[in-house]
Amino acid sequence: MLSTQDPASTVGTAPGGQAFAAGKLKPPSPPPPSAPLRKRLEGLVWPLVVLLGLFGAGVLGARNVSANLAAAGMEIDFSFLWQQAGFDVSESLIGYSPRDTYAYVLLVGILNTLAAASVTLVLASAIGLVVGIAMTSSNWLVRNLARLYVELLRNLPKLLIVIALYVALVRGLPHIKAAWTGPFGAMLSNRGLALPAPVIGHGGLALALATCLWLAGWVFWARAVNRHQDATGQRRAVALPVLLAGFTLYAGLALSGLVEIGWSVPKLTGFNVSGGIGLSLQFAALVLALSVYHGGQIGAIVEGGILATSRGQHEAALALGLSRLRTMRLIVLPQALRIITPPLGNQYSNLLKNTSIALAIGYSDLLSVVSTSVNQTFRPIELMTLVALFFLIANLMISAGVNWCNHVFRIRGR
Amino acid sequence: MSALAETVPVAGPPQSRRLVMAVRWLRSNLFSSWWNTLLTGLVLYGVVAFVAKALSWGVVDAVPFSGSRTECAAASGACWAFLREKVHLVLTGTYPEPERWRAYLASAVMIAAILAFAKAPIGVAGRAVLVLVSGACAYLLLRGGVVGLPVVESHRWNGLPLILFLSAFSMAAAFPLGVVLALARWSGQRGLSLFAVGYIEAVRAIPMVAVLFAGIFILPLLLSRGAAIEPVAAILIVLTLFYAAYFAEDVRAGLQSLPKGQTEAAASLGLSSVQRIRLIVLPQALRTAIPGITNSIIGSFKDTSLVAIVGMHDLLSTARMAYADPQWQAYSLEANLAIGLFYFICCWLISERARRLGHGAVTAH
Numbered sequence: 001m002l003s004t005q006d007p008a009s010t011v012g013t014a015p016g017g018q019a020f021a022a023g024k025l026k027p028p029s030p031p032p033p034s035a036p037l038r039k040r041l042e043g044l045v046w047p048l049v050v051l052l053g054l055f056g057a058g059v060l061g062a063r064n065v066s067a068n069l070a071a072a073g074m075e076i077d078f079s080f081l082w083q084q085a086g087f088d089v090s091e092s093l094i095g096y097s098p099r100d101t102y103a104y105v106l107l108v109g110i111l112n113t114l115a116a117a118s119v120t121l122v123l124a125s126a127i128g129l130v131v132g133i134a135m136t137s138s139n140w141l142v143r144n145l146a147r148l149y150v151e152l153l154r155n156l157p158k159l160l161i162v163i164a165l166y167v168a169l170v171r172g173l174p175h176i177k178a179a180w181t182g183p184f185g186a187m188l189s190n191r192g193l194a195l196p197a198p199v200i201g202h203g204g205l206a207l208a209l210a211t212c213l214w215l216a217g218w219v220f221w222a223r224a225v226n227r228h229q230d231a232t233g234q235r236r237a238v239a240l241p242v243l244l245a246g247f248t249l250y251a252g253l254a255l256s257g258l259v260e261i262g263w264s265v266p267k268l269t270g271f272n273v274s275g276g277i278g279l280s281l282q283f284a285a286l287v288l289a290l291s292v293y294h295g296g297q298i299g300a301i302v303e304g305g306i307l308a309t310s311r312g313q314h315e316a317a318l319a320l321g322l323s324r325l326r327t328m329r330l331i332v333l334p335q336a337l338r339i340i341t342p343p344l345g346n347q348y349s350n351l352l353k354n355t356s357i358a359l360a361i362g363y364s365d366l367l368s369v370v371s372t373s374v375n376q377t378f379r380p381i382e383l384m385t386l387v388a389l390f391f392l393i394a395n396l397m398i399s400a401g402v403n404w405c406n407h408v409f410r411i412r413g414r
Numbered sequence: 415m416s417a418l419a420e421t422v423p424v425a426g427p428p429q430s431r432r433l434v435m436a437v438r439w440l441r442s443n444l445f446s447s448w449w450n451t452l453l454t455g456l457v458l459y460g461v462v463a464f465v466a467k468a469l470s471w472g473v474v475d476a477v478p479f480s481g482s483r484t485e486c487a488a489a490s491g492a493c494w495a496f497l498r499e500k501v502h503l504v505l506t507g508t509y510p511e512p513e514r515w516r517a518y519l520a521s522a523v524m525i526a527a528i529l530a531f532a533k534a535p536i537g538v539a540g541r542a543v544l545v546l547v548s549g550a551c552a553y554l555l556l557r558g559g560v561v562g563l564p565v566v567e568s569h570r571w572n573g574l575p576l577i578l579f580l581s582a583f584s585m586a587a588a589f590p591l592g593v594v595l596a597l598a599r600w601s602g603q604r605g606l607s608l609f610a611v612g613y614i615e616a617v618r619a620i621p622m623v624a625v626l627f628a629g630i631f632i633l634p635l636l637l638s639r640g641a642a643i644e645p646v647a648a649i650l651i652v653l654t655l656f657y658a659a660y661f662a663e664d665v666r667a668g669l670q671s672l673p674k675g676q677t678e679a680a681a682s683l684g685l686s687s688v689q690r691i692r693l694i695v696l697p698q699a700l701r702t703a704i705p706g707i708t709n710s711i712i713g714s715f716k717d718t719s720l721v722a723i724v725g726m727h728d729l730l731s732t733a734r735m736a737y738a739d740p741q742w743q744a745y746s747l748e749a750n751l752a753i754g755l756f757y758f759i760c761c762w763l764i765s766e767r768a769r770r771l772g773h774g775a776v777t778a779h
Contacts, residue, residue, distance in 0.1 A: 043687075047603040054609065061636040068635045139450050140443035141457050155761035156754050157716040159723070160730055164750035167737075171746065324449075353621035359723050367623050380631030387624050388616070395619040 065381065072378075080377050081106075087372055089364035091280050102373055109369030110390060116283060116365060117352045120290045124351060127295025132302020133328065146299065153296030159357050161293055166285035166361040173281075176268065185265035187273060193284055194266035197277040201260030203253070210249055210259075218242045235326070282363035286355065294351050301343045305336030338409045345402030349395050366390065483741065496745040497752055500736035504749065507572020507732040513564065517575045520555040523548055524578040531586075532767055545586045552579055568646040572727035580646075580726075581718040584653035585711060591654065592661025593700075597691065599662065600669045610662070617659035622717055625656045626724045649721055653714075660710045668703030669695070708768035712761045719757075729753050 069075055081103040088098050092108045093115060134146035153161075170190050174180060179189035187194040200207065222238050229235045253259045266276035309332050317327040358365040370383050377383075445451045475491025479498045486493035497504075506517040527548030531541055556575055559565040571579070599610035617625070629652030634643055672695060680694040700707075722731040733749040736742065 043603070047601075047606045050598075051605050051609065064638050065635045067639050068637075071639060137453075138443070138446060139453055139457075141454055141461075145457060145461070152758070155712070155716075155758045155765075157719040157730070157757055159719050160750060160754055160757065163730060163734070164747070164754075167746045167750070171744075349619075353619075356621040356623040357720065357723065359623060367621070367627070371627065374627070374631055380627075381635070384624065384628050384632060388620050391621060391624065392616065392619045 069381075074378070076381055078382050080379055080382070083377075085373070085376075087376065089369060090282065090362055091364060102377070105369055105373065106366070106386065109364060109366035112363065112369075113352075113355050113358075113365040113367075116286055116290075116355045116358065116363065120287050120294065120351055120355070121348060123287065123291035124294035124298055124347075127291055128298025128302055131295060131299030132306060135299060135303040136306045150296045150300050150303075153293055154300070156293075158289065158293045158354060159360055162285060162289040162357055163360060165289045166282070169281050169285055176273070179268070179273075184263075185267075185276065187266050187268070189273075190281065191273065192281045193279040194273045194275075195277045195279065196263060196265045196275075199262040199264045201262050203259035206253065207259050207261075210253055214242075214246050214249055217245065235330075280363070282358070282361050285361055286358050286363050290351060290354055294347055294354075297350075298344065298347055301340055301347065302336065304343075305338075305340035306332055308339050309335045334409070338406075338411070341402055341405045341409060345398055345405075348402075349398045352394055352398065353391065486745070492748050493742075493745045494748065496736075496742050496748050500739075500742065500749070503736050504729065504732045504752070505574045507576075507727045507735065508570050509572060509575075510564075510566060510570065513558070513566060516555050516558070516563065516566075517571070517573075520552045521575045521578055523551050523555065524575070524582055527552075528578075528582055545583070549583050549586075568644045569726075571646065573729055573732040576646075576721075576726060577718050577728045580650060580653060580721060580728075581715050584650055584718075585657055585714055587650075587654040588657035588714075589661050589707075591658035593665050593696070595658060595662035596665035596669060599666055614659045614662050617656055618663070622656060622720050623723050625652050626721060628652060630724050645724075645726065649724070649726060653718070653721075657710070657714050660714070661707065664703045664706035664710050665699060667706055668699035668701070671702050672699050704768055704771055708765055711768075712764055715760065715764065716757060729756065 066075070082101050084099055085102045085105040086098050087105075089096060089105065089108055089112075091112070093111045094108060096104065096108050131146050131149060134142050135150065137143045137146070173188060173190040176189040176191045179187040179191075181187050184196045186196060221242060225236050225238050254261065264275045266273045266278070313331055313335065314327060317331040318324070322330065355365055356367040359368040359371060362368070366387060370387055374380050374383050444454045471491045473491075475489055477485045477489045477491070477493050477495050479494045481489075481493070481495035483495070483499075486495055502511075502514060505521075506514050509517045527544055530536075531544055534540070534544075536544065552575070554560050555563075556571050556579070557566060557568070595610045595614060598606040599614065601607060626649065629648045630645060633648045633651065637643060676694055676698065677690055680690040685693065719728050719730050722728050727735070730753060733753050737744075737746040737749050
């Protein structure tokens, strides 16, 4: 009867515990010597069965694929990549004509994907930073508005945002003949946004050199300021002198005649815009929608990072007389960055993948080019393999970048 | 005396005390410094301007649901009558008109099943039965071909029943698969965990649109010759395989947070490995993983709308059909707002439910 009061007996009532309760009453006996081996074999049986099953399914699938392809008179063969693609793409960063090869059109798609992703990345990070800081603001109105934004964006499908934005832009913007004009000849119409662009007349090399010099000087100055601050506690300005120096440098170059920069202004010629830089409406809608969408997600990540930074750090910085802006920039954000980096890397990888919804509004990203190619060549396996390869490599690079950042931002112990 | 004078306002009549509190709150929350005051002013201006505009568009100048086409053309605001006119098209798309009741009935069955799944105390086995039964019911209702119902091809299953069918059943199948994958990764069996890691990482690296394309183009090639697969079934399969990788990552986080002592204690109690996992490991790991799983469920539900890209007519694409009608072309915003509201409410309900399921700590990202 004593055993029923034993705490262990409660285990006996749980399913599967009977054997244990029964076994406890028997005198302990040494385990049979063959048990470990048997157990090890038992542990191997199920994984082996599963792996064999998967292997069998793989073999079966491969056999079916080759049989199906053989029936269609095809086999896996990447040589179609060198054939003429013959279809047009809506826009391309490099010169493209339908006479180019499939390999070339895939490159166009990859570049378009990367262009959209990189612009989105910068915009979304900026929005996310602002929203994240706003979410931790002491201002009730700002804080709650930022929360509302994040909560709203968290619960809406990105495709809806892209499509709604695109349709609104196409319908809401004026016809090209009545395009809205902004300063410096910027034009916005339902054909897209045309911006004036600088054109380098001569002295491109000097300009590039000057820019490198300027950036190096910036890094050098920032380091010197940090060292000075570590030594004396006094902080000198960074942004203002650097910008001033840059301005004088470029102004000097332009005035001395070493570099000549022209200005290409968009102009309406017939039914199209020539000159300047043209951003298609598809590109604009995709980038805006994804920036707004991921901006909300990044905002939530930034907020988490800021909140996780210990409050004492913030208060100590204020007590030392640092301004709120400097507290944020010098004390809170560098520490938050450590917490933010891994989920941010995830977001960036999602952002890159999400550019593939461009297909819904007709921007020629990699997947939309691939989709047309599949329809024309019926080479789904080869093309989807290439797509998977591209995204695998891109994601690996993103995670390598995140790991590098993690290494740079890590806490350096004494 | 001075002490008394100071306490008077605090102990004074409730009216003035409330006023003092309100002023204090305003001062500390909205006007604590010149910078905050400026910010408040700017934001308040923006909010008021936006709300005023939205109200005049959506309420004051709008045509209500009962309005007509001609009234809409004359009004400067929203045309809610458009939604009443197109409600069947948005909800069921090109489902044949005399059979529409079946699409609605199937949707009702699936919604009831989802609610029962979330709320009814029926255990794991009961839930499995519920999924199978409701899945069969919804499929037979939508497809027809039994008890005298005419057959409706699956490409005509549009709108609400389609997204309910795809999201509910792909997630119901993906979750157990994800748990198995996570356990395989966690198990320490090198072959299994290598396979699981490879699968999870590969799937997570590829965009869902590419996976959907693979479902449409490659899955049929994997079948033996002569066998065909309907696009809806193909999409259901690839969605399941895709979501499983995401669920597996969430469950892995739960498994990793489980103290090693728990499994060791269970092993020392003599529980077999299956019992250990079923009774000790999974209940704790899944509970810890609830916030992550919720995020994945919300994400998956939202992302099911991406099937529109491979030509399935989900709600986004039926709404597009509705405002493609030349007669009603101007009202895309109304349609998109309605769809947005639908998704917002659904996702909000899911996160509310999860908040109650977990220990009240669903983090927001």
